[in-house]
Amino acid sequence: MRKFLWWSLCILSLLLVYNGLAFAKSGVASQASSGLPWWSWPIILFGFTFIIGLIAPMSGVGGGVLFVPLSTAFFPFSVDFIRGTGLIMALTSALSSSPELIRKGLANVKIMAPVVCVSMVTSILGGIVGLWITNAFPSGKYYITIALGIVLFIIFIVMLTSKRVEFPEVKEQDNLSKALGLTGSWFEPTLNKIVEYKITRLPVGIFFFALVGFIAGMFGLGAGWANVPVLNLLMGAPIKVATSTSMAIIAVNDAAAAWIYISKGAVLPLIVVPSVIGISIGARIGAKLAVKAKPVFVKYLVMAIMLLAASLNIIKGLKGLHIL
Amino acid sequence: MNKENKVYVDPLNITFAKFMEITTYIGLIVMVIFGLLYLFGLPGFVNMKHAISHWNLPVSKFWEEVKGIRVYGYSWFLTNLTAMDCLSMVGICILALAPLAGVVSGIFKTKGQKAYTIFFIILTIEFLFAILKPIIMPGVGGH
Numbered sequence: 001m002r003k004f005l006w007w008s009l010c011i012l013s014l015l016l017v018y019n020g021l022a023f024a025k026s027g028v029a030s031q032a033s034s035g036l037p038w039w040s041w042p043i044i045l046f047g048f049t050f051i052i053g054l055i056a057p058m059s060g061v062g063g064g065v066l067f068v069p070l071s072t073a074f075f076p077f078s079v080d081f082i083r084g085t086g087l088i089m090a091l092t093s094a095l096s097s098s099p100e101l102i103r104k105g106l107a108n109v110k111i112m113a114p115v116v117c118v119s120m121v122t123s124i125l126g127g128i129v130g131l132w133i134t135n136a137f138p139s140g141k142y143y144i145t146i147a148l149g150i151v152l153f154i155i156f157i158v159m160l161t162s163k164r165v166e167f168p169e170v171k172e173q174d175n176l177s178k179a180l181g182l183t184g185s186w187f188e189p190t191l192n193k194i195v196e197y198k199i200t201r202l203p204v205g206i207f208f209f210a211l212v213g214f215i216a217g218m219f220g221l222g223a224g225w226a227n228v229p230v231l232n233l234l235m236g237a238p239i240k241v242a243t244s245t246s247m248a249i250i251a252v253n254d255a256a257a258a259w260i261y262i263s264k265g266a267v268l269p270l271i272v273v274p275s276v277i278g279i280s281i282g283a284r285i286g287a288k289l290a291v292k293a294k295p296v297f298v299k300y301l302v303m304a305i306m307l308l309a310a311s312l313n314i315i316k317g318l319k320g321l322h323i324l
Numbered sequence: 325m326n327k328e329n330k331v332y333v334d335p336l337n338i339t340f341a342k343f344m345e346i347t348t349y350i351g352l353i354v355m356v357i358f359g360l361l362y363l364f365g366l367p368g369f370v371n372m373k374h375a376i377s378h379w380n381l382p383v384s385k386f387w388e389e390v391k392g393i394r395v396y397g398y399s400w401f402l403t404n405l406t407a408m409d410c411l412s413m414v415g416i417c418i419l420a421l422a423p424l425a426g427v428v429s430g431i432f433k434t435k436g437q438k439a440y441t442i443f444f445i446i447l448t449i450e451f452l453f454a455i456l457k458p459i460i461m462p463g464v465g466g467h
Contacts, residue, residue, distance in 0.1 A: 077379045078386065080382055081383065081386075092352070099345035105333045109430070110440065124454050259454045263457075269412040
């Protein structure tokens, strides 16, 4: 069964990349109206995001982080619509999972609150700056595409090098974390006991979250790739608390940034609805497959796809600027 | 199971989660149902074929070409609520309001935690600014 799953995943990922490359190479991607009938586009979007939804839970990479760069590299939509859609997809995913994680004690609203007070502002700014660049400059979209490729390289390096500590030891909290009572507990089924934790280094953490919020708002990405290492490695949150609280942070940040894209008309139901449905169904199946699949293998496969997408984005941007 | 039930979760967290979840479900239902009706051919504000032939353009140029309008704010869909895609946009807006619903409801559960009352009020103001900025400062931050 495992071998079958691995091969299926490999084939699906290769199909995803091959079709995208063929599409881009044929020049169809650079034309708004291709030879494809118009009604095929919602179906293509559904299929594409369904595959992303299948892979995402197994790889630990959010759907938005896969959707935005791959769509920018392979699809003909403007990067404005891609980012708007990416935001709504990341938002939907975060909103769907956060409430249950909060009720279980895994996502801590008290950690989230001071952090998002700052990162919400920067994610709104990121959305404003991103849309301004693409619309104010004739070649603005190429700058954004190149910047997106660079951010993806950074994400790739973070994923490659960052370790995860299941239960970090926090000996002493900083004064601010102590004053705010940043502690919590949850029932860990693998240990069959209630685990208590405390958080530290809140001021430094807030600085990093501000930066991450700006990037997330500007590129329409979720921010789990950065939130989790900051919460886990810097602030001492157990890995499960870090990933869960990250979802709550993404929900708030992305919701705020989404209004910028909605008000500019950069969110089209034609693109958003099939994408959200595709990734939601794919993620439900992917979550069940994740139990059986080998996560390390899938993680490296997805990272390879991200590296490819990063390269393609940079090449596409440089070609647009007539540098290549 | 018994041990799981003994985990203490601050009532603030529970209230935040509850109101965020309810709003999420409403938003998802509205977005998906009207979005599907639009995709299956019921009348929309944006003609799908026309949209597909121009969706490579930056967003401001797209709206000029497809509808001959410049989009600022939310009137582009709020004044066309007979169109399925505009109703789907209402669902998307409800989704984007879900965290705000959680934050506002959480304010009433922060008794004795002044810092969190302040945080939640700040978050509410920031959210309202994000929502209202396109209306009160439409030219700021791009056209």
